[in-house]
Amino acid sequence: MFARVAAFEFRYQLRSPVFWAVLALFFLLTFGAMASSEISIGDPNTSVHKNGALSLAMTQMIMAVFFMFVSTAFVANVIVRDDETGFGPIIRATRITRFDYLFGRFTGAFAVVALAFLAVPLGSFVGTLMPWVDPETLGPNRLAFYLQPYVTIVLPTLLLSSALFFAVATITRSVMLTYVGVLAFLLLYGISRAVMRANPDLREIAALSDSFGFGAVALITRYWTGAEANSQTVPLAGIVLVNRLIWSAVALVALGFAWWRFRFAMPSVAARKPAKGDDLAPQRVAALPMPDQRAALWPRLGTQIGFEMGLIVRSPAFFVLLMVGLLNSAGAMLLPDAMYGTPTYPATFLLIKALQGSFALAPLIIAGFYAGELVWRDRDRRMHEIIDATALPNWAQLVPKYLALVAVLFATLLAGVVAALLVQLGKGFTAFHFAEYLLWFVLPGAVDMALLGGLALVLQVLAPNKYVGWGLLLVYFVVSSVLDPLGWQHPLYQYGSTGPNPLSDMNGDGVGGVSGWWFRLYWTSFLVILLTLAHLLWRRGTETRFAPRARFALARLRGGAGLVGALALLVMAATGTWLYHQTNQLNQYETSLDTDRHLAEFEKRYLALETAPEPSVSTIRLNVNLYPQQRLMLATGTYALVNRTAVPIRDVHLVLPEHARDVLALAISGAHLVTDDDVHFVRIYRFDRPLAPGAGATMVFTVRRWQRGINAKGDDQRLVANGTFLDNSEIAPVIGIHRSAMLSDPVKRRKYGLPSELRMAKLEDDSARARNYIDNADWVASDITLSTDADQTPVAPGRRVSDSTAHGRRTARFVSTAPILNFWSIQSARYAVKSRMSDGVQLSVYYDPAHPYNVDRMLNAFDAGLRYYRANFGPYQFDYARIVEFPGYQTFAQAFAGTMPYSEGIGFLGDFRNPDNIDYATYVAAHELGHQYWAHQLIPADRQGGTLMTETLAQYSALMVMKHRYGEDKIRRFLQYELDSYLRSRGGERLEEQPLVRVENQGYIHYRKGAVALYLLQDRLGEDRVNAMLRTLLARYRFQGPPFASSTDLTAGFHALARNPEEAQLVSDTLERITLYDFKAEHAQTRKLPNGQWQTTLTVRAGKAYADGKGKETPAPLHQAVDIGLFTEKPGKAAFGAGNVLMRQRYPVTDGVQTFTLITARKPRFAGIDPYNMFIDRNSDDNIVSVD
């Protein structure tokens, strides 16, 4: 009986349209992800093969999450269909046993689910066969790569989701409530993941408790390189095996629960309690009142809306959906992306950003689900004949339903605002800005939701049944996601698109705020047209076929509906034309694909010219006029050019940067224009007589930057009403052809026929020392006059020699006191300024008055940093050091000559009230100040290892400031973040990893690894000795032209500091190779000695390996002195300090297992090898062990 029941169920579910629809959908999704270079699931990394073992496994695991909805559809149907169809009593009157009924059916349904999922590996496989797929992104197809994750990881997930929701369906006997359970499960999952992610100590627990297995797989493959990810399937062992076993057991428990709770008898329908007033007498009239259709019009609309809203709000599903959305966004608001684990103040604009991000899906679900319910409810409940026979006009059926849907969505927005306010209150932040909530979130959100709800409603009216309507909405969702990557990027044909509208405390919604409303008007009129169509095609009575309804619709066009539609069409046409004028005539519209193509062409045409001799710039003189309210800049510049090469120069190659293409004047003395490429914005000037070595010329230019109209890809974010921040690359023409602007993504490069990599010059290439890596910027003397609105403060590099206000304009002049690189910035905003003197240098912070929280902290950081750097590296070349805030459209900080722009999104809003949190504001400020030496005094050559001299040394400088401020013992927390970040990022390397001396501008190496590496070197070789060596480097290269400094100079310097072969080995291993150590504290035991001291035995395992660029490792012998330590508290914890160190001493360590016996005065609780994570350790967690 069991087998037959299962077989019947299998055949029955196989025939359901859901099965085939799901098969098609998932096949297409995975096929699309594999076959398209633009669409991807998960991480679009390009050194990892799309059909490598790990990629395929990840694809399947991600799809398994979405598949929860599918498996629920099947298994819930098993339980519910008997009751819903009314066939139940007949089945139950047969001899079937509870076991056979329940589990036979479940088995059949689960088999169908498992079968349907095969569409995923199949889709991936077929995708790899497509001829247009970039072969570099594929490896060999191995059956094991497709099947192993399916069997070992996915099947248990499918079993879990089937069993779990089978149990839920058994209890609730309602498909809708079961889906609500799915959403609740996903929500709980999301929240638990977010909470666990914040605390790296919980990694193991997180891995075990992750029902989909992501945590376990991530833990195992954390540090896998590209080569490993491509060729190794995730072994079903260790934590992965335990995780799968745990969740399979949970599945079985769920099935057991379902068995226990299932009864053949139907649950009784809970009757509503009779309300009060049962003893009242009815009001009786002899003659019933007559209807008055005209008077009833508006009241009818009102009560209808209320009635429809009531039906939605009272359904239990709505409450749960709302909770899901709210908790999801609460999660996003409470755990924002914090830098180094430190939280940020919950400023309103940040919370709105979080709300917008996390609120994207829940309203879509609510809108889609309820649109289906609203349109089809009367028919599903078989009330439609009664309703349709009443005198209710057609539009009075559609409009109230629509308005009710909008009202409900609006309510969810308000709920979001309430949640945000609670978060702010909870964190003690009282700058609520209610107006911002209203204007930036509630109102635009309401319109956007109305657009979405309207579309969902219209699709339901057009579809032949509710499920097709939902399917259509899903198709819309998928299509709208793929339009952008495929190059269809214009907001005028993307439904509901309003263009980017980033928010900022400094600049409000200035970018894209007003234009967004024009787009909303445009799309609203389109929606009205759609709603009119839906109204005309509205189903009334029993006629459900499309053709007669269409005929009816045409006939009714001549009425009020037609008028409304025509009016909407008029508005849409008018707005659309105006918007088109703004986007495509006042601005240049280019899709990102076109931009890429132009970049590729630029490279093909001009790359050969990159080594051509160009004149250098010796002085720059600029007059920049900013009109922030009009988003207009007019800049006039004069560059004094000089030929510092040994050969005569015939041509000067100029590239007009992206936002400075509105050139009003450009001329070079003694030269004439020979090429004006206005597609790639290259101008070539030829000297009438070639410029002799040592001779000079002058370049004058006038450039205008003006945001007019509306830019389809987003308005100017750098030149804004309050918070302008422009740099030289956005104002002045660039001399020479440089690689910085060319395509770097290998996939894109191959697509356009370029060699897949454009690598910088090798370390061995001495000719590369003739150019530096900031587009070969020269050391110049600068004289910048900057004028802006009278109520704003202009800031540019240089000493502020004059500052006056007249006729509504404020003008300041900045003259450099020391050579600066031709790499400068201008900023202007309504700033508050706080200054302090530090030994003759004026330290200032220019900040938005609303962000005073960390200004003192930044000034302190500058003070401490300046003292250290002047004492240890050499003189500071300016008499000013400025931090200048700019809007949070981007979150970074940058160093120009003595002037450091700093985003409002980092540092200014960091919440450092808890001293246990890492003070990254100080760290970043010290880093940027460090750059005043490492970049603004010494600039390296444009070849491998360049950024070692700038970024890594800036990291080192900041680390020393932190070390002196917080003490050596607290530095571990920080180093662990950096180490972890480096190790994690290795797997994401696109080309090949490099040792530090050859780093090719790879951030994870020069920032993260660099920090750890240099900290280790100064720990071994001595901070003062290292600083002395750096001093000599600076003295040698300060403000020098070619030949520029090189990483080889730094490694030579470190080698000179090595006092014995072991230290020399360490220098080589750290800087010249990719070395991975593996220190593990295995076991520690202590006992009290008779003399009161404690003897501890610590067993460690150590190893060392060298890795190549692709991650392949070879073991190497280890002979290294490494710290061994005993502590009373675990290093790295916030509370850990110098007082917790019982002993920390260096012992020689070799590879293999070793035991150390140590004596301390007090009892140790923790023991470790390299306890402060100074070495690049493959696993930073296992260096410390608690003592038994």
Added chain:
Amino acid sequence: MLVLESVTHTYPNGVRALDDVSLTIPAGMFGLLGPNGAGKSTLMRTIATLQTPRSGTVRFGEIDVIAQPERLRETLGYLPQDFGVYPRVSAYAMLDHLAVLKGIAGRGERKATVETLLDQVNLWGARHKAIAGFSGGMRQRFGIAQALIGNPRLIIVDEPTAGLDPEERNRFLNLLAAIGENVVVILSTHIVEDVTDLCPRMAIMGMGRILAQGAPADMIAQLAGTIWARTLDRADLPAIAERHRVISTRLSGGRMVVHVVSADDPGEGFAPIAGGLEDVYFATLHPTMQPAPVAA
């Protein structure tokens, strides 16, 4: 006065639901009798503006129902054969809502309407209970209550007493009978007693066609003297069926009672009886000799 002329409707699968139906229905109760599948419900829905026929006209007074259905809806009450209910809504709230849909705007007027009707159909005690929990009879009563909102001049009730117990059925028919004389009430049913008890005019419908129409008494009188009855054993039935036009067979006390139509005395033990509407009904449905259904 409701006038139908040559109303024809064919479903996409070729079935002729309505075949050239022409009817004249004055004010008062009108019975539409016919078996399941005869097209009664299709006809009811067509008159209730829920369906548009392929051809033909429907006029109510001077309203052209097919061209201007909204005018008819303003004065229409319709109780469908099969209807469902919204969950978690009480009878009072639903009736109140339907009153709004039908155009009773003022709150006082609505209150009067709803309470009067609930009282009339005897649902006052259950007015705050969810309709989803009503028994079949209570639901039908609710249905008739909503059909009476707003004093419609055309009321259509489709199979209203199917599934009601005898007491509820009586109550229901009493309610219908109390409706005023200026209202056209069409009662569509397959229960002959309903029409006999209530309707001064009727029509018999089969296979989409109107087979007969007129006053019941006249139609009974037409068959006077042609109905004959006889009791016999089951085994004898096939022989009788071959020789006579059997219109009905019924079991009574274990033996079979057979009615036949015959202009003259069929002999063989047949006795003349005064025919009832049921005989008219069967006779109309089966105009020729057909094999009698054999009771199992």
